[in-house]
Amino acid sequence: MPVPQAIRAGISEEEWQVRCELAALYRLVAHFRMTDLIYTHISARVPGPEHHFLINRYGVLFHEMRASDLVKIDLDGNVVEEAHSSKRVNAAGFTIHSAIHMAREDAMVVVHTHTAAGIAVSAQRQGLLPISQHALKFYGHLAYHDYEGIALDLDERDRLVRDLGTHNAMILRNHGLLVCGASPAQAFDQIYYLERACQAQIAAQSGGAELVLPPESVRVHTAAQFNRPKANPGYNLAWEASLRLIENDKPDYRS
Known part of the structure; x- marks a missing residue:
């Protein structure tokens, strides 16, 4: 979509x-009820040689986010675009994101959520249990990071990485979920299914019945099926289909 003339200066088409x-x-994160008011973030790397990133303007709810609401910042969370210098961002909230972006060139997008199911599973000693097909997507492909308090200490970045x-994908103990991806479509796929896996676990545990766990061989096989290289991953189709869910939202997210 062409850049609106009012904000065209300094913004490339890319x-x-x-x-x-x-x-x-x-x-989409708002549509699937994965928000926590204004207190979580999704960040994306800006194309180009500079280490610049886009993040939400502090105070804008996820369901009303527009392209023009996103603010360009550096690795320290400082606003680097003059036109948006008055826009406030939660620099402390970028601590976690900056750690991943700095260490992983493949992490174009980083998503962090505080959902009821994600927090609940993060507080369980065994973490995500291999009790659903959704959970097996992450079997052997899921990291954990112990809680150290509100992420204000830059020293924590090394331990996160x-x-x-x-x-x-990573579960932040006593905190929530974090995923990254080489594209918004991949990041969306990761957070959607990790969240659904957590929801399924909490629902299954609430029934009080003994849980059935697939044998180890099935767990490994299923994880390999999910994570095998694909020329055209299904998550690209899911992303394109999901965009239709927000196509008629007002104001347009592309404005």
């Missing part, structure tokens, strides 16, 4: 495309 996709991802390793 960056505007990322802005539109990131705004759409915010709205160490714990995430090469995985694209």
Whole structure:
């Protein structure tokens, strides 16, 4: 979509495309009820040689996010675009995101959520149990990071990166969920299914019956099926289909 003339200065067509996709991802996270008012974040790397990123303007709810609401910042959370210098961002909220973006060139998008199911599973010693097909998507591909308090200490970034390793999904103990992806579509796929796996676990546990766990061989086989290389991953189709859910929202996320 062409860049609106009012905000065209300083924004390339490539960056505007990322802005539109990131705004759409915010709205889809809201659509599937994975928000926590204004207190979680989704960030995206800005194309180009600079280490610049897009993040939500502090105070904008996810369901109303627009491409023009996103603010360009550096690795320290400082606003780097003059036109938006008065826009407030939650720099402390970028601590977790900056750690992943700095360490993982493949992490174009980072999503962090505080959902009831995600927090509940994060507080369980065994973490995500291999009791559903959704959970098996992450079997052997899920990291954990112990809670250290509100993420204000920049020293924690090294430990976040160490714990995430090469995985694209992580449970932050006593805190919530974190995923990353090489595209908004991949990041959406990761957070959607990790959240659904957590919801299924809490629902299954609430029934009080003994849980059935597939044998180890089936767990490994299923995880390999989910994570095998694909020329055209299904999550791209799911992303395109999901965009229709927010196509008629007002104001348009692409504005």
